[in-house]
Amino acid sequence: MSSVTPRGAATPAAATRMRSEDRRELVLAAATAVFGERGYFGATTDQVAKAAGVSQPYVVRMFGSKEELFLAVVGRALERLLATFRSAIAEAGPAGSSGVTAVTDRMAQSYAELLADRGLLLSLMHGFLLGTEPVIGERMRDGFGQIYALLRDEAGLSPEEARVFLADGMLLNTLVSLQLAREVDTDAAFAELLACALPTKLDLIRGLGTAR
């Protein structure tokens, strides 16, 4: 499949030799998944290390501390979220040109697609719930402000339209994290809610709920 370096063979699990930048990205992706599931406090640097196939002290060394690792995770998540929204806006044009629903629908679709990036949106969500943490809270307020500014200034949404869009996003995060899809086959009410909240993405959510 992928190229194996001359030194190969003795290196850990999934990770054969690679550029340090790639390895940093690998650890960030692993950390995103772990923080997304258990939150900042619930996740351990050892869980991240095992998920990335490196040693626990190396994870800490790489980022300085667990808190800085979390800040890097949410920073990266925010970057991707904003970039994805900008692509959507570029495709659909801002709200002024061809109606509001063109942009919001396109952005909502982008948002749902970001769910495929395991833990990315849920790491942000966990962060949003830690507003009283001195460092993390400040960072999350700033990030939330960037999202709101994009919706207003770049997507061209009104305050009310932006509010509704954000509310839908928060519900989506909650439903995914709750893994409601787990009982979608046995609970008619959950099936009804999910069908309503995720018109076209039921299969995607179902996949996320079971793949553990």
Place this chain on the structure above:
Amino acid sequence: MSSVTPRGAATPAAATRMRSEDRRELVLAAATAVFGERGYFGATTDQVAKAAGVSQPYVVRMFGSKEELFLAVVGRALERLLATFRSAIAEAGPAGSSGVTAVTDRMAQSYAELLADRGLLLSLMHGFLLGTEPVIGERMRDGFGQIYALLRDEAGLSPEEARVFLADGMLLNTLVSLQLAREVDTDAAFAELLACALPTKLDLIRGLGTAR
């Protein structure tokens, strides 16, 4: 102020002698506040104990384990939430009778008032984000299902109306937890969003944001 028992004087801080049921309620209220701020993993039984003015081992003894304490907290929170909604429905009548907005507005007002109970809604919110936890996750799915069932069957909302109501609630929780109100005076965008998301409750939120 309140009655002091004969033994008084030597007992801890805020808590003079009281019935064990009252003390259990005191600990539950303290735990609700702590779990609401830091979540299940971030909260420690010692923080709960200090907030309640009792010893840490006593908190554990009382509920068996930290996990059972959390389950008691979210169980109590859910009870109160459902009871509050039922009062609102009783006052406004279900959606069929006098239009949908009568019930939803009354329930939304009730919901905002529950924010005064420190940590009650945020403990639930933290729980919703732990859907992958075996015991807690199952309990939270069940609780969420109860809320949805109430909105549909008792409040008489359509699936779409229930979805919008839930989405607004999730955004409200997020904004409160983020403590966006903290910067409402220096950040015009935050002020705009909060004014839009919390039409009549800006002062309430402001109070929550600063009182720490």
Place this chain on the structure above:
DNA sequence: GTCTATAGGGCGATAGAC
């Protein structure tokens, strides 16, 4: 019923070899 003392385990971070 409630406390003090403490055991036992896990976690983040550091030291130092390779």
Place this chain on the structure above:
DNA sequence: GTCTATCGCCCTATAGAC
């Protein structure tokens, strides 16, 4: 750059006195 070994703290839970 990455690992192994390990320290020291903090946290949950138990034991046992009052």
